[in-house]
Every structure is written in C-alpha cells, then in structure tokens.
Amino acid sequence: TKAVDLGNKIADKDRDADLWDIADGLLAGALQYWLYSRQPCGDPRCQDCLPISTAEGRMAELKRLIEQLAAESEYFHTPTDSNAGRA
Incomplete structure (x- = not known):
C-alpha cells in the first residue's frame, strides 16, 4: 500500500532512521485521520x-x-x- 511505500521511502532516505519511529509516526498520522473521518x-x-x-x-x-x-x-x-x- 501507499503507507508502506511511504515508510520505505523515509527509511531509504535516512539509513540511520529507527524503523520503529517511522512506523509510530505513520501510525499516529493514520490514527488521526481515522478519528477525523469517524466524527458522528x-x-x-x-x-x-x-x-x-x-x-x-x-x-x-x-x-x-x-x-x-x-x-x-x-x-x-x-x-x-x-x-x-x-x-
């Protein structure tokens, strides 16, 4: 998916980046969007x-x-x- 591709691009750009930090950031963004989209x-x-x-x-x-x-x-x-x- 595009989220996985984005994570891979970020990791490829910075070989010293912590994969867990990248994943946590992507998850935080996805969570914010999900909550925004689920407003009654x-x-x-x-x-x-x-x-x-x-x-x-x-x-x-x-x-x-x-x-x-x-x-x-x-x-x-x-x-x-x-x-x-x-x-």
Missing part, C-alpha cells in the same frame, strides 16, 4: 453513526479494526516470535 454526523438518530457516536464507541470500533487488520497481515506471526514452534 450530529443526528442522534443516525443509525450509521450509532457505533461511533461516542469516544468509547470509536475506540471499540478502532480496536476491532486493528485486531482484524493485524490478523490479516502477513507479518502478524513471524518465524522469530518468541512463541514460534521450533523443529
């Missing part, structure tokens, strides 16, 4: 906005989405995980 419309009866009509609701939806996207990622489990089986 203001109609208290809006069924589309009901799940995200409170800060707690938005956090629950965000956690659900994070778990789903992480589980779908090819990087979720890695051979170097401390709980990875060894043969």
